[in-house]
Amino acid sequence: MKNKTILIILGLIIVLGLAGYFFFQKSRSGSSSEFQLPQLPTLPEEFQPIQPTQQTPETATQPELTEPQIEQIQPQTQNIVIYTDSGFSPNTLRIKLGETVTFKNQSSRAMWPASDHHPTHRLYSGTSLAEHCPDTEGTAFDACTGIQPGNSWSFTFNKKGTWPYHDHLNPSFTGTIIVE
Numbered sequence: 001m002k003n004k005t006i007l008i009i010l011g012l013i014i015v016l017g018l019a020g021y022f023f024f025q026k027s028r029s030g031s032s033s034e035f036q037l038p039q040l041p042t043l044p045e046e047f048q049p050i051q052p053t054q055q056t057p058e059t060a061t062q063p064e065l066t067e068p069q070i071e072q073i074q075p076q077t078q079n080i081v082i083y084t085d086s087g088f089s090p091n092t093l094r095i096k097l098g099e100t101v102t103f104k105n106q107s108s109r110a111m112w113p114a115s116d117h118h119p120t121h122r123l124y125s126g127t128s129l130a131e132h133c134p135d136t137e138g139t140a141f142d143a144c145t146g147i148q149p150g151n152s153w154s155f156t157f158n159k160k161g162t163w164p165y166h167d168h169l170n171p172s173f174t175g176t177i178i179v180e
């Protein structure tokens, strides 16, 4: 029984091999019109393989935010001193050389910020009130006039040091600007 099965299998292999050989010979000698490879069935459009899409310009050119750019976006710190009926706040303010301090009058009366020492105001500029007012050059730490409620006065510090000041109209109100 086993031998018979083996014989049948061998026979099938031989027959298939011969058939394949003749088929191959025919396809080699025959013209292309006689023998055509079967065409693969075309897939419906929805089953077509997805073509890799090109990168859109938006994502391709989008710049990455770097740390220096983030720093540029951040607003500059403002140096503001508020003057109220109880005096200057903050009482001591540290700034960098070349920075500007804005004194805002939120009190009910006029203010006159000026460098110590009252009444001459010589400490910052080395000149007296009579010499440096009106301070058109912006070199004396002296408002040189009363600043009305709701108004403000700004001064740019171009000298390093500790600069005490007072309200010339109410000299008991004092403060200090430290320029580093």
Ligand SMILES: [Cu+2]
Pocket: 114, 117, 118, 119, 120, 121, 166, 167, 168, 169, 171
């Ligand atoms: Cu004064």
